[in-house]
Amino acid sequence: MAVLKVSLSPQAYRGKKWVDWCPGCGNFGILAAESQAFAELGLDPKRVVVVSGIGCSSRMPDFLNVGGVHTLHGRAIPYAMGVKLADPGLEVVVNGGDGDLLGIGVGHFVSAGRYNVDMTIILHNNGVYGLTKGQASPTLPRNVKTKALPKPNIKDALNPIVLALASGYTFVARSYAYDTRHLKEVIKAAIRHKGLALVDVLQPCPTYNDINTKEWYEKRIRKLEDEKWDPVVKDPKEADEKLVKAIERARKPMDEEIPIGIFYQNEFVPTYGERVASRIGNYFELPPAKQIIEHDGESLTLIDKILEKRRVV
Amino acid sequence: MTVKITWMIGGAQGSGVDTSASIFGNAVARAGYYIYGNREYHSNIKGRHSYFNLTISDVKMHSLSDEVNILATFDAETVFQHFMEARDYIIYDKTLEGTKISTVQSMEPERAEKIEKLLTSNGYGTTIKDALNYASSKGVKLVPVDYGKIISEVATELKLPTSVVERARNLIASAVSLRLLGIKLDYLRAALRVFFRNELYVRMNERASEKSYDLVQSAYNLPEIPVNGHRVQLDGNTAVALGKIAGGLRVQTYYPITPAADESTFIEDNEVVDVLDPETKELKKAGVLVFQSEDELSAVNMAIGAALTGVRAATATSGPGFSLMAEGIGWAGMNEAPVVVTYYMRGAPSTGMPTRGQQGDLLFAVNVSHGEFPRIVIASGDHVEAFWDAIWALNLAERYQTPVIHLVDKFLANSYSIIDESELDYKGKKIIDRGKLMYKEVEDYKRFQFTDDGISPRVPLGYAIMHYSGDEHNEYGIITEESENRIKMYEKRLKKLETADREIPEEQRLRVYGKDSDIAIVTWGSPKGPAIDAMDELASEGINVQVIQVKMFNPYPRNLIRKLLEGKKMIINLEANYTAQAAQLMKLNAGVEPTHYVLKWNGRPITRTEVKWAIKHILSNPNERRVVLNGGA
Numbered sequence: 001m002a003v004l005k006v007s008l009s010p011q012a013y014r015g016k017k018w019v020d021w022c023p024g025c026g027n028f029g030i031l032a033a034e035s036q037a038f039a040e041l042g043l044d045p046k047r048v049v050v051v052s053g054i055g056c057s058s059r060m061p062d063f064l065n066v067g068g069v070h071t072l073h074g075r076a077i078p079y080a081m082g083v084k085l086a087d088p089g090l091e092v093v094v095n096g097g098d099g100d101l102l103g104i105g106v107g108h109f110v111s112a113g114r115y116n117v118d119m120t121i122i123l124h125n126n127g128v129y130g131l132t133k134g135q136a137s138p139t140l141p142r143n144v145k146t147k148a149l150p151k152p153n154i155k156d157a158l159n160p161i162v163l164a165l166a167s168g169y170t171f172v173a174r175s176y177a178y179d180t181r182h183l184k185e186v187i188k189a190a191i192r193h194k195g196l197a198l199v200d201v202l203q204p205c206p207t208y209n210d211i212n213t214k215e216w217y218e219k220r221i222r223k224l225e226d227e228k229w230d231p232v233v234k235d236p237k238e239a240d241e242k243l244v245k246a247i248e249r250a251r252k253p254m255d256e257e258i259p260i261g262i263f264y265q266n267e268f269v270p271t272y273g274e275r276v277a278s279r280i281g282n283y284f285e286l287p288p289a290k291q292i293i294e295h296d297g298e299s300l301t302l303i304d305k306i307l308e309k310r311r312v313v
Numbered sequence: 314m315t316v317k318i319t320w321m322i323g324g325a326q327g328s329g330v331d332t333s334a335s336i337f338g339n340a341v342a343r344a345g346y347y348i349y350g351n352r353e354y355h356s357n358i359k360g361r362h363s364y365f366n367l368t369i370s371d372v373k374m375h376s377l378s379d380e381v382n383i384l385a386t387f388d389a390e391t392v393f394q395h396f397m398e399a400r401d402y403i404i405y406d407k408t409l410e411g412t413k414i415s416t417v418q419s420m421e422p423e424r425a426e427k428i429e430k431l432l433t434s435n436g437y438g439t440t441i442k443d444a445l446n447y448a449s450s451k452g453v454k455l456v457p458v459d460y461g462k463i464i465s466e467v468a469t470e471l472k473l474p475t476s477v478v479e480r481a482r483n484l485i486a487s488a489v490s491l492r493l494l495g496i497k498l499d500y501l502r503a504a505l506r507v508f509f510r511n512e513l514y515v516r517m518n519e520r521a522s523e524k525s526y527d528l529v530q531s532a533y534n535l536p537e538i539p540v541n542g543h544r545v546q547l548d549g550n551t552a553v554a555l556g557k558i559a560g561g562l563r564v565q566t567y568y569p570i571t572p573a574a575d576e577s578t579f580i581e582d583n584e585v586v587d588v589l590d591p592e593t594k595e596l597k598k599a600g601v602l603v604f605q606s607e608d609e610l611s612a613v614n615m616a617i618g619a620a621l622t623g624v625r626a627a628t629a630t631s632g633p634g635f636s637l638m639a640e641g642i643g644w645a646g647m648n649e650a651p652v653v654v655t656y657y658m659r660g661a662p663s664t665g666m667p668t669r670g671q672q673g674d675l676l677f678a679v680n681v682s683h684g685e686f687p688r689i690v691i692a693s694g695d696h697v698e699a700f701w702d703a704i705w706a707l708n709l710a711e712r713y714q715t716p717v718i719h720l721v722d723k724f725l726a727n728s729y730s731i732i733d734e735s736e737l738d739y740k741g742k743k744i745i746d747r748g749k750l751m752y753k754e755v756e757d758y759k760r761f762q763f764t765d766d767g768i769s770p771r772v773p774l775g776y777a778i779m780h781y782s783g784d785e786h787n788e789y790g791i792i793t794e795e796s797e798n799r800i801k802m803y804e805k806r807l808k809k810l811e812t813a814d815r816e817i818p819e820e821q822r823l824r825v826y827g828k829d830s831d832i833a834i835v836t837w838g839s840p841k842g843p844a845i846d847a848m849d850e851l852a853s854e855g856i857n858v859q860v861i862q863v864k865m866f867n868p869y870p871r872n873l874i875r876k877l878l879e880g881k882k883m884i885i886n887l888e889a890n891y892t893a894q895a896a897q898l899m900k901l902n903a904g905v906e907p908t909h910y911v912l913k914w915n916g917r918p919i920t921r922t923e924v925k926w927a928i929k930h931i932l933s934n935p936n937e938r939r940v941v942l943n944g945g946a
Contacts, residue, residue: 061780065778071644108610293625307734312546
């Protein structure tokens with residue numbers, strides 16, 4: 001996690017723009033919890049960068065008074081990695097929908113697990129493509145017919161928690177958009193985590209998903225903390241065992257019960273920045289974005305030694 | 314010019330053709346000569362025919378010739394593929410004399426048939442001996458070498474298995490060539506140490522070279538030429554990489570693709586760079602982050618993300634990768650993000666001919682991504698230009714806060730030349746322009762503030778609260794579809810191209826070579842090399858042409874080119890594609906049309922021999938408006 005320094009109210013992290021989500025949308029809960037988390041962590045709004053893709057949830061940066069980068073459909077993760085690796089002093093959070101991160105952007109979602117860049121991904125998971133009027137998203141189960149679908153969904157759902165665990169994410173959690181207290185705490189833990197964190201946020205879509213409603217979720221949600229679940233790897237040797245357990249716990253069909261909370265956390269895996277620093281010794285002190293490259297137009301970088309190796313006379 | 318010699322070596326891919334050509338060129342350069350060499354190879358892993366053609370000269374040249382003075386071979390296929398190009402010497406493996414063309418399996422059947430026909434129609438059989446006799450009848454001298462004998466002698470002497478010493482086969486051909494030229498063996502010894510770190514390999518190649526060197530007598534007796542200052546051997550990928558490093562690049566992303574990837578791996582190999590402290594003048598270390606991403610979508614968008622933090626960021630790719638990058642480049646245009654894409658064009662469409670060259674993507678680069686936004690497009694014509702243009706691209710991107718596409722082609726990427734270090738010297742020169750970038754904290758910051766020139770003061774992420782969006786936005790970067798803002802913001806972005814057009818002297822956007830003449834060759838990219846070399850050779854035959862090389866396609870140097878081409882009797886367009894794309898842009902921007910077209914799209918480089926032939930052909934057949942070249946194996 002990047003520098004802590006300011007003391008501001010959650011309201012100070014909210015933008016001035018009128019929020020144009022549908023009444024009752026789970027995004028409101030996520031917006032509230034995220035801004036509260038920023039406030040409680042004391043993050044400097046200038047040094048927070050929220051990166052999003054395309055979709056209802058990806059409008060998030062416009063509603064926040066922090067650095068905001070609203071990018072292309074599916075590409076929030078690469079943009080966020082570019083920002084974080086160039087300037088590791090920034091606190092980088094990705095907000096994206098299930099269609100964005102697990103449909104068009106799933107290649108980046110999986111690959112990110114191999115890199116373990118120190119940032120947080122908040123997945124707005126509502127089972128539908130809201131902005132294009134309710135088509136099935138990658139998390140909608142087979143045979144479910146939400147109201148905008150002409151026929152029941154013919155494809156299987158993927159499980160974001162299991163996918164993240166299998167891909168190498170070092171912090172994997174699930175929360176619920178209408179439980180902002182729980183969500184805020186999970187987001188705080190995710191931001192504090194050293195490494196790549198996923199927060200899968202279950203989120204009703206009152207306009208297009210008439211199956212996974214508030215009532216449907218609230219009947220099934222169970223908190224992991226109530227069952228004395230310990231997600232934290234305390235010794236590298238127990239990483240495998242905890243990972244397998246987490247996958248087992250997360251893979252049960254959601255029809256019966258839905259566990260929320262932190263499934264797995266392992267800080268023993270070096271972050272991408274740490275891996276770079278093992279090759280470029282002063283990477284954290286002098287990251288790419290902080291280097292001075294010219295003085296009065298003259299380049300400060302010398303290539304003489306490289307040329308010498310290529311010299312013929 | 315007194316010395317101009319073409320040398321060619323060929324062999325199966327994976328048999329060290331590339332390495333031996335680099336070592337050979339390195340050795341010749343040590344005697345004070347310039348080299349321009351190009352590698353041609355198949356898109357395969359091992360076994361297909363690859364060859365290296367190089368020009369040795371005492372004055373710098375930038376092109377290849379189809380008339381090969383020394384053809385160095387150590388397998389059968391190279392003899393069959395190239396005997397008709399040989400002019401002075403063919404070095405060959407004498408144990409292969411009886412080999413028939415029909416038994417060379419790696420050869421493409423269409424090509425084998427064509428060569429068989431050439432031999433039989435001239436009354437020859439189809440063996441190596443026949444091909445050599447054909448060459449001999451044209452005055453070519455034959456140099457038989459018993460490769461097997463030399464290899465087994467070295468193996469015995471160094472107590473190594475012959476399977477290991479086999480790898481020195483290519484060096485034997487190079488050493489014989491070196492003796493023919495009359496260049497000292499010591500230079501080959503020194504060159505070996507540049508390319509082989511393993512002492513055993515050095516020793517083995519050294520012994521093989523020594524034994525081969527004495528097989529012939531010098532024929533060309535090239536004198537040593539004293540050299541002032543230093544010279545380096547650079548290929549196109551390395552020249553661009555060095556330019557980027559010198560130009561302050563600090564983040565490079567890429568996804569592996571031919572022929573672009575070597576640029577990124579070179580930067581990674583040199584990721585810790587020397588940087589001067591501006592105050593203390595002390596030398597310090599700093600890092601360049603090179604990231605190999607999961608695909609080109611990630612590569613371009615990561616680079617753009619990095620650019621938002623104020624870092625100089627770029628990616629390098631070829632056609633298929635650039636296609637995937639299109640959407641990201643549009644985002645960078647919409648968000649006024651300075652990103653550089655180095656685009657190594659290769660044989661297209663689709664996967665096309667991945668290891669061959671072409672200039673078929675110019676119009677794509679100029680129009681990449683949907684919608685209207687400023688795309689700055691520049692193209693390099695040789696290795697020194699590639700170095701300086703890499704720096705220029707970084708400057709243009711930051712000054713005009715927009716994506717810059719730097720076009721380089723495969724013919725530059727995979728060719729190398731010997732360059733005077735003074736040509737790359739930037740000490741004491743103002744080579745970096747960061748435009749309106751400020752490193753200071755700003756309250757109530759408008760990232761997209763309206764200004765007269767369309768360019769807004771730029772502050773990196775972290776210094777102010779700011780918003781970026783691919784959607785239309787207001788001065789703060791907040792999404793809005795309000796009509797008046799749309800008109801102004803749209804105009805602001807495009808106005809930057811007008812600003813660039815006003816600020817960048819047209820003289821920097823094109824180059825003119827040679828004296829005024831009523832015949833002009835208009836070209837761009839690597840064909841500039843054969844064009845200017847052909848120009849010199851034609852002049853000695855009493856034919857005067859002028860060469861105009863366009864370096865920037867957007868914004869286009871329309872006034873200058875119009876002025877230069879006014880009243881010309883002949884305007885000959887020269888480029889490596891089918892649809893004469895640069896000519897289309899010239900017509901669109903300057904309203905000038907060529908009178909003649911010389912085009913080539915078989916994937917092989919345009920040679921000076923071809924350009925000379927084409928010009929003479931047009932002069933004697935002025936009604937033939939379109940000449941198509943097809944040289945190269």
